[in-house]
Amino acid sequence: MKHGTNPNWFANSPLSRVNIEKDQEAFFNARLADPKSLVIPLWRGDPLMTDGSPAFLSVGALSQFPKDAPVILLGMKDERAYFAVDVSAAESAETAPFADIGDYVQLRIAAGVLTRDDLAIIGQGRWYFEWRRKHRFCGNCGGETRLEAGGAKSRCTRCEEEHFPRINPVAIMLAIHDNACLLGRGHQFPPGFVSALAGFVEAGETPEECARRELFEEAGVVIDDVRYQFSQPWPFTCSLMMGFIAEAEGREINLDMEELAEARWCDKADVIAVLNNETRDFNVPPKFTIARQLLERWVKE
Ligand SMILES: [Zn+2]
Structure with a gap:
């Protein structure tokens, strides 16, 4: 099976979507x-x-x-x-x-x-x-909506407004500096479990701007360059995850303790050992996550 340049799970559906606007x-x-x-x-x-x-x-x-x-x-x-x-x-x-x-x-x-x-x-x-x-009710008039086009959209039964699935864009970014990457842990995760940082793209913002902003807000890390890698539809939060590798200017961390419980720079050799299950010094997300795929791509760079 070919997955092109996108290695992510939940992507590359084998189904062809059908456009059934007519009939x-x-x-x-x-x-x-x-x-x-x-x-x-x-x-x-x-x-x-x-x-x-x-x-x-x-x-x-x-x-x-x-x-x-x-x-x-x-x-x-x-x-x-x-x-x-x-x-x-x-x-x-x-x-x-x-x-x-x-x-x-x-x-x-x-x-x-x-x-x-x-x-x-x-x-x-x-x-x-x-x-x-x-989204069972219309945001325009409050009327009930019903599915159309096989479920790909809905229409208000009162004002006829069309509604399309709401997709929440998220930037997820692996900040790197020389031979290390920045991994952090949200308060909801157990000690030892670290991942790439992420955040929702705000209105009027590009995913690249979001990546820079989130890294600075959450970890105080200043980004020099941001490179888009690949994306992943993430059905748990109806998100479209857009993955970046971001070059940091330095390794100083200024943690926002409300957002993160910890953040640290991890050497590539240590990350490789974790990915290969050779050590349990820390844990990273499973293979079906885009965070893991960013790590896998970075260690091969
Ligand atoms: Zn309506």
Whole structure:
């Protein structure tokens, strides 16, 4: 499988997205009636899995789900349509439909075992349902919205305003200086777990400006040059993570203790040892994160 220059998990979906602006109802319904079509159930964003694989059910199984369970067309592959169905209305994963044939596995845990293709498909479904859950009403007039175009957008039933999925841009940046990189730990993480720093891009700001600002605000590190690397759709927060490697002017750290519990410069040799599981002096994020991929790219530079 080729991933071009983007090594990230949740990226490089094998599905081709379908533009069904015209005749959308007819297209959607024809795919729903096609016995080749498959559907993955998600309970609060977590996929149904059997024997370590996602449980893609025949689309006919939808008749056994609640009538009002949201269904989204994710895309096509080899003339087969892939849908996701949201069973979050069930009170628990154990009582959700088809829990008798498998388990709804937390996506962060499933991410460690799923193939990249499956993870891209499931991440897309989680993303749409998360957006849908938070945007059921129109921001323009407060009316109810309903999904259109297979779920790729919604429209207000009152004022007809169109609404598209809200994507939150985030800059994530590995600051480097000579043979060391800056890793920090947010208060929510256990001691020893460090990662690249990150922050949401603000209105009227470029991701590059955001990278400079966040490194200065959180760690007091001044950046000389910022180089874009690659991006990752991140379904846990409906974010688009944009990864940078940033050359720092020096190693002085002035920590914002409200934002970070710690930040430190780590030598490349030590980072390589951690990536290779040769030491546990500190821990870095798992392979399915863009932070890890930035580290992997930097150590190969
Ligand atoms: Zn409206």
